[in-house]
Amino acid sequence: MPFVADPALLSGVTAAVRKAGDTLRERYTTHARGVSLDEIVGEIHANDDAVLAVLREPLLKARPGSQWAEDELAGGALPPGEWWVADPAEGNINHVHGMGEWAVTATLVRDNQPVLTVVHVPLTGDTYTAVAGGGAYLDDRPLRVSAKTDLGATLAGTGQARPGEGEDTFRRIGESVSAMLTSGLVVRVSVPATMQLIHVAAGRTDAFWQFSDVRSGLVAGALLVAEAGGVVTDLAGEPWRTGSRDFLAAAPGVHAAALAVLSPIA
Structure with missing residues (x-):
């Protein structure tokens, strides 16, 4: 219903x-x-x-x-x-x-x-x-997400969800930042996730990803971005849910390109 x-x-x-x-x-x-x-x-x-x-x-x-x-x-x-x-x-x-x-x-x-x-x-x-x-x-x-279609022009962001995430998560964060620095324009690495996601929803930035399933940092921004016309998935490209392993919210014109850069980082 x-x-x-x-x-x-x-x-x-x-x-x-x-x-x-x-x-x-x-x-x-x-x-x-x-x-x-x-x-x-x-x-x-x-x-x-x-x-x-x-x-x-x-x-x-x-x-x-x-x-x-x-x-x-x-x-x-x-x-x-x-x-x-x-x-x-x-x-x-x-x-x-x-x-x-x-x-x-x-x-x-x-x-x-x-x-x-x-x-x-x-x-x-x-x-x-x-x-x-x-x-x-x-x-x-x-609110309306960005109209950008060129990943090379994007301002994107990520961040650490909580202390002590584990060595594998920290490795993925580092590799993803390097990959997006090469593919995008500027990458912001900061906390918290919600403050970055309100910028995506408002069209001030273009994408945000995170290797985390911490619900409280993602649920608010996920709904704001989706209702502002953005695309919210996990890094396999499936619709994001609270049980998803990772997270990507982006303007529709750059989502597929961002996913192509980030999805190989496993």
Whole structure:
């Protein structure tokens, strides 16, 4: 059955995510917090706890019967049904180091497909939303992916999904960056994924790939890009789902060329 969202649902989720963004912004400093690894991890957990305290219950109440995906760094498929996949501080590592690329995200995933998402960027006040079949928006302005057709003219991006991904994943990241540096124009390597994917959805950049199945970093951007007219697959060219091993979101005019460059890197 196609997903049908009551307009009140999107409005309620947007309000909850914006309120959570206010909490995260209040915790922000322009200087780095924490020197040791333990101190940095402590700051990250404190951000998560503060935001979840104002985000979790409003989302669960907004969609009766929905469930909460607890581990924001978890990957793989979810059980059937509707799940909230949220990141209370997407780009948390940037936040605690005094940098500006961070957001609050909440995505409703139905049977392993994202169907509604809200991404709020507190420092700019921008709110990105998408509903399956209903388009993608920056506030009230429709989003559209890039019209580029030449991979050699593309600004593309990738990044590390989480610390300790493993030697094989780190090797694939390095090889893919080298390959795309040769084939494209410029490659950005940064975190978090959602902040790169909103640029793809808005047509500011042209492609993003990642060797990861971390759901919370991909579900929001996957829906935004798809609803903005982009193509979202795994690196075998199959439609992307939450259980996919890897990820590529790109403007339709460059997706096939990017896939040809990245798919051999296994």
